[in-house]
C-alpha cells in the first residue's frame with residue numbers, strides 16, 4: 322500500500338492469506354466505510370458492540386484496528402470521487418472490510434457503488450445467514466425454525482446486466498441473428514437480455530458453500546435452480562454443483578439418492594447431504610419445512626428473491642446481515658439502504674450492521690466474540706428494549722435510540 326490518503330493505524334497488523342487460508346494477527350487492520358444517510362449512526366453503534374465483545378471475549382489480548390476508507394457521499398465531498406481507487410486498493414490489500422449502506426449515485430455513470438465494489442474485487446459469493454432472534458416480530462408462526470445461509474452467485478446470471486432495449490440496433494441485430502443463424506423466433510418488439518451461467522462461476526460458488534459446510538459443521542446443502550425450464554443455465558448450475566460435491570468433497574458428501582437407497586435415510590455423522598430443489602418449490606419449502614434446510618447455493622436472481630423472502634420470515638431487513646466474498650477477500654455489509662429520512666436522528670435499528678460484524682468476527686476466526694454479540698443481542702431483544710421498528714410491533718416494549726440500543730447490548734455482554 323503506497324497511497325498517502327489513507328491513515329493506516331500504526332499499531333495494527335495486516336491479515337495474511339496463503340494457500341486458501343487466512344492468517345489473522347491479534348490486532349488486525351480492518352477498513353470500514355461508515356456509509357451514507359443512517360450509516361454513521363449504525364456504524365457508531367456497531368463498532369461499540371463489536372469492540373466490547375472482542376475486548377471481553379479475549380480479556381484485552383485481541384482487538385481490531387479500524388481504518389476508515391471513503392465511499393459514497395463522504396468520498397464525493399472529500400475526494401470528488403464516489404469510489405476512490407484507494408478505497409478499492411485498501412479492501413484488496415487488507416482483505417476484510419465492513420460497510421454501511423451507500424447512496425446510489427443518480428446519473429453519475431455508476432450503476433451502484435455496491436455492484437462496482439463486487440465487480441472490481443470479484444466478490445463472487447453473496448452470503449446471507451438468516452436466523453430468527455426470539456421476540457422479533459415475524460409474519461410466520463414458527464420463525465425459530467429458520468436457520469439458513471444463502472450462497473448467491475454474485476457475478477453472472479441476470480446480474481451481468483447484458484441487455485438491449487426494445488427497438489435498439491443491438492436488439493434488432495440479435496433478433497435477426499437468432500432467426501437467421503440459429504432458427505429461433507423472437508418477437509420483433511422485444512427487449513433482449515442475456516443470462517450467462519458458467520462452469521467457473523457456478524463451481525467456485527458451490528465450492529465456497531461446501532467449504533462453509535465443512536468448516537462450520539453444517540450437514541445439509543441444497544442447490545436451488547430452475548433447471549426444468551432453463552436447462553443449459555439453471556440446470557447446468559445444478560449439474561456442476563453436484564460435480565463439485567462428488568469430485569472435490571466426495572469424502573464429506575452424500576446424495577439424496579444414496580441417503581435413501583444405501584443408508585436407510587440416516588445421514589452418517591460428519592457427512593453433508595447434498596440435494597437440489599426447483600426454485601418455485603423451494604419458496605414453498607422455506608415456509609412449510611424450513612427446518613430441513615441449512616445452506617442454499619443458487620444463481621443470482623433466485624438468490625436475490627430467496628434472501629429477501631427469508632429475511633421477511635425472521636422479521637425483515639433491519640436484522641439481516643450479509644457479506645460479499647471472493648478468495649481471501651470479504652466485504653461485510655448492512656443489507657438495507659441509507660433510509661435518508663432518518664439520517665442523523667439516532668433512531669434506526671443497527672442490527673443488520675451489528676450482525677454483519679458478527680460475520681466478520683467469524684471470518685477472522687473469532688467465534689467466541691461472535692457468539693457473545695449474538696447472545697447479548699438476543700438478551701436485549703428478550704428484555705424488549707429495542708429501536709422504533711421493533712418497538713412499534715412489540716407489546717410493552719421500551720423504545721431505545723440507536724446509541725441506547727448499542728449501550729444495552731454492551732451491557733448484556735456476558
Ligand code: NAP
Pocket residue numbers: 359363421422423424425435639654655656657658659660661669670671672673710
Ligand atoms: P432503505 O434505505 O432500506 O429504507 C426503506 C425503509 O426501510 C425505511 O424507510 C425504513 O422503513 C426501513 N429501514 C431501513 N433500514 C432500517 C433500519 N436500519 N432500521 C429500521 N428501519 C429501517 O431503502 P430506500 O429508501 O429504497 O433506499 C435509500 C437509498 O439507499 C437509495 O439510494 C438506495 O439506492 C440505497 N440502498 C443502498 C443499499 C446498500 O448500500 N447496500 C441497499 C439498498 C438501498 P420505515 O420508514 O417504514 O420505518
